[in-house]
Amino acid sequence: MSETNMLHDQLKAIKTQLRLAMNGAASQSMREKGLVYKLNFGVELPRIKEIAALFPKDHQLAQALWKEEIRECKILATLLQPIESFYPEIADIWVERITTQEIAELASMNLFQHLPYAPQKSLQWMASEEPMTQACGLLTAARLLMKKGDLTERAENELLDQSLTAFVAGPYVVRSAASALLRRYIQSSDAHAFTLCRRIEGLKNSSNEAEQQLYQLVEQEVALFFTK
Numbered sequence: 001m002s003e004t005n006m007l008h009d010q011l012k013a014i015k016t017q018l019r020l021a022m023n024g025a026a027s028q029s030m031r032e033k034g035l036v037y038k039l040n041f042g043v044e045l046p047r048i049k050e051i052a053a054l055f056p057k058d059h060q061l062a063q064a065l066w067k068e069e070i071r072e073c074k075i076l077a078t079l080l081q082p083i084e085s086f087y088p089e090i091a092d093i094w095v096e097r098i099t100t101q102e103i104a105e106l107a108s109m110n111l112f113q114h115l116p117y118a119p120q121k122s123l124q125w126m127a128s129e130e131p132m133t134q135a136c137g138l139l140t141a142a143r144l145l146m147k148k149g150d151l152t153e154r155a156e157n158e159l160l161d162q163s164l165t166a167f168v169a170g171p172y173v174v175r176s177a178a179s180a181l182l183r184r185y186i187q188s189s190d191a192h193a194f195t196l197c198r199r200i201e202g203l204k205n206s207s208n209e210a211e212q213q214l215y216q217l218v219e220q221e222v223a224l225f226f227t228k
Helices: 003-020 024-032 045-052 059-067 071-080 088-096 101-110 118-126 131-147 153-169 172-188 190-203 209-227
Strands: none
Touching: 003 045, 003 059, 003 071, 045 071, 059 071, 071 101, 088 118, 088 131, 101 131, 101 172, 118 131, 118 153, 131 153, 131 172, 153 172, 153 190, 153 209, 172 190, 172 209, 190 209
């Protein structure tokens, strides 16, 4: 069997599995919450992972799945894409095609955080003017903090500058991702918690609503961290 025929058969088998697991109520609920896809079978994440386990990790299959305008296919692509063949230029192309917060979060968790060039790429994405690209950078950095926690002084300053600015000035998807990163930053060490407190202490009496929300977020998360 040729590679083209094998790929066609794999895609057909995956779509059959997705149709069998289709959940119309879940799909409708996602639409009501603003998660809009061209096609959404409403398949729950545990079932998607079970379907992914039926197939080998394969670059061509993952690339084909990512090109499908189907929620579940994009999630499967993040699970089936091999790390070693996912080059930086391909990562940029994928990020450009992300249109929902759900896919940004899952791609960051399943794939982006594991890339050898993830630290540099996350900072690059954070600096983008495109909200979803910026969110991918913030979410990937948050995942990296969970894994390592240690940063060079330069990287730490850039990370905080980007995330604090994103929270105050960004749209909802960016602010949500920045919140995730700031929480992970606080949780990663005592030193990080104290550093962030010092960075935002001047916002306590700010008249800016977003700055007030930022101050309250940090205050609450630091309090939770030190009561654990």
